[in-house]
Amino acid sequence: MKVGEKVFEFCLPDKDKNNVCLKEFRGKWVVLYFYPKDNTPGCSLEAIQFTRDKKTFEKYNTVILGISPDSPESHCSFTEKKDLSITLLSDSKHEVMKAYNVWKPKKMFGREFLGAVRTTFLIDPKGIIAHIWPKVTVAGHSKDILEHLELLQKKKT
Numbered sequence: 001m002k003v004g005e006k007v008f009e010f011c012l013p014d015k016d017k018n019n020v021c022l023k024e025f026r027g028k029w030v031v032l033y034f035y036p037k038d039n040t041p042g043c044s045l046e047a048i049q050f051t052r053d054k055k056t057f058e059k060y061n062t063v064i065l066g067i068s069p070d071s072p073e074s075h076c077s078f079t080e081k082k083d084l085s086i087t088l089l090s091d092s093k094h095e096v097m098k099a100y101n102v103w104k105p106k107k108m109f110g111r112e113f114l115g116a117v118r119t120t121f122l123i124d125p126k127g128i129i130a131h132i133w134p135k136v137t138v139a140g141h142s143k144d145i146l147e148h149l150e151l152l153q154k155k156k157t
């Protein structure tokens with residue numbers, strides 16, 4: 001997926017096993033972020049920062065969708081444990097992650113495995129990719145997106 005391309009449409013279950021479809025958000029900006037695993041330090045910090053900034057994103061007509069390979073049950077526990085208010089979706093078959101090219105070989109402790117590479121896509125109200133943050137550094141990421149979103153929206157007015 002590249003900036004300027006139409007998004008890959010999908011429907012995935014949320015923490016309550018309700019299907020959430022990307023097309024439901026047409027007319028809004030969407031922060032679509034992929035992360036490796038619930039309840040890990042970096043993923044927790046990222047989700048907490050998005051939850052903290054959720055009301056500001058809403059002022060920019062923007063929703064936040066997080067996707068990981070974790071189950072809806074894991075998302076439910078993660079949401080409750082960390083008091084999250086953002087929407088987390090389960091891609092246990094990795095189909096959406098593969099379509100967005102974020103399911104890739106990774107290495108940890110000398111072991112190679114496939115996993116989600118932390119990546120964020122900003123999608124405009126027409127369903128076009130407006131910006132991509134590959135290999136995200138968590139600290140300050142939410143604020144970076146807000147700054148970029150503000151610039152993009154000023155250009156369009």
